[in-house]
Amino acid sequence: MRRDLFDDVHEDFRASFRAFVRNEIVPHHEKWEAAGRVDKAMFRAAGELGFLGMAVPEEYGGPGEGDFRFNVVISEELQRANVIGSGMCITLHNDIVLPYLLGATTEEQRARWLPGFVTGETMGAISMTEPGAGSDLAAIRTTAARDGDHYVLNGSKTFVTNGMNCDLVVVAVKTDPAQAHRGLSLIVVEDGTEGFGHGRHLRKIGLRSQDTAELFFSDARVPAANLLGEPGTGFGTLMRNLAQERLALSVSAITGARAVLDWTIDYCREREVFGQRLSSLQNTKFVLAELDTATDVAQVYVDHLVRRHLTGDLDPEDAAKAKWWTTELQQDVVNRCLQLHGGYGFMEEYPVARAFLDARVQTIYAGTNEIMKEIIGRSIDNPRGGERR
Structure with missing residues (x-):
């Protein structure tokens, strides 16, 4: 295309x-x-x-x-x-x-x-998720209490990308635990801060070289000058930036799907079964035709949203649509392409096997796809400006 x-x-x-x-x-x-x-x-x-x-x-x-x-x-x-x-x-x-x-x-x-x-x-990182709080940011329990020229942080975070290697981490905290979203703030914590520690280096089924860790805060004293914005504005800042994060995941998902599909097309052209190329069998043709079409269509939508993002016109609802659609498509492409590889698709030396494991988390992080549908559904139920694009 x-x-x-x-x-x-x-x-x-x-x-x-x-x-x-x-x-x-x-x-x-x-x-x-x-x-x-x-x-x-x-x-x-x-x-x-x-x-x-x-x-x-x-x-x-x-x-x-x-x-x-x-x-x-x-x-x-x-x-x-x-x-x-x-x-x-x-x-x-x-x-x-x-x-x-x-x-x-x-x-x-x-x-x-x-x-x-x-x-x-x-190297930067961002830390939102906690053992008891994932997509529901209002449930965050890590606190930051003001003490003179510092905030004192207590709590724990998990699933932090760049968590072991990071030199600086943006941490979502509650500066007012009595509030839900309005009590959420963002504070930058630098490596070496007393009371800030890296916990377990988490082992994952995919993306294994992507450093993921737990972080802990025990009376960690962070300068008040490290607060991002005003206290209580963290939720709004997170929401504004999540649109680009979800678009970035969409780019990764659709490119990952296309890469796996291209590898599979090459494999099917070379692999012989029953005396003929695998790509010449009707079932293979139909599967590849479906995946090629779906991937091209999704690519057009993602490119369209990239253009809108360049002009500052990307809204959270469309980013959510792209995130859930492309990551689900990636799962379908990888799964069906692995099937076309037969037993070789289950072997680690074949790229489709690694892609199968690496892609699985795409429907989970940056907000699960169930949350994406909730965001889209709310926009349909309560359209802004009384109309929908």
């Missing part, structure tokens, strides 16, 4: 990043999968080559390039190389954490944190 989303500058960037993935990630991916985390030297190398913090303004050391299509290119290349686990430290840093440090910070905070975000000296 022909796409007109990118310009020549994006394709030049793609060629550079593809070379980076080939030289700096692919040779080490298996080692990092076994270790459960990447070597931070790779992350710093990404910064040196201009693949981190592209949206950071020039006065803070960045290129000031807020074009989200560069983020799309990075995600696409990681999926096509089947190393999304090792590369997620980059996509989370750029797509998900950075917007908080661009849109909710003071001049002093930006001057402190953004230069390291560009160079790779500072």
Whole structure:
């Protein structure tokens, strides 16, 4: 399918990043999968080559390039190389954490944190989920009590991406435990803060090289100057930034689906059964026809939302639609493509097997797909402005 989303500058960037993935990630991916985390030297190398913090303004050391299509290119290349686990430290840093440090910070905070975000000296993380609070952010129990010029944090977080390697983490806390959403705030906690600790390095069935951990706060004293925005504004900030996060996951999902489908088409052309190519069998043709069509249609929708995001016109409901639809489609594509591989699809050395495990979490994080449908359903029940697009 022909796409007109990118310009020549994006394709030049793609060629550079593809070379980076080939030289700096692919040779080490298996080692990092076994270790459960990447070597931070790779992350710093990404910064040196201009693949981190592209949206950071020039006065803070960045290129000031807020074009989200560069983020799309990075995600696409990681999926096509089947190393999304090792590369997620980059996509989370750029797509998900950075917007908080661009849109909710003071001049002093930006001057402190953004230069390291560009160079790779500072790896970012965001911490919302708790053992007893997932999609329901109002149920967060980690507290931050004001004590003079500091906040004192107590509580625990789990499923934190970049949780072991992070140098800075945006933490969702309750500054007013008596309130639900209105009591939620965001505080930046830096590694080395007394009372802040990294817990278990969590073992997952997929994305094994993507560092995931527990975090603990025991009377952790964090400067009040690390509060993002005003107390009680955290929920609104999270909601604004979740739209881009869900769009980023949609980009990853549709690219992952297309990559698996392409690998499977190649396999079916080469594999012989009953004296003929697997791709010549009617069932194989029909399956591939269905998946090829569905993937192309979803790609058009995702590209449409990327364009809207570039103009500031992406709303949470459409991001939710893309997130649930593309991640469910990815599950279907990967599952049916694995079936076409037969027994080889169950072997780890085949890329479809890794993709099968890596893709499973897509319908869960950044809000489960059940939550996505709830968001969409509410917008249908209570349309803004009295009409629906």
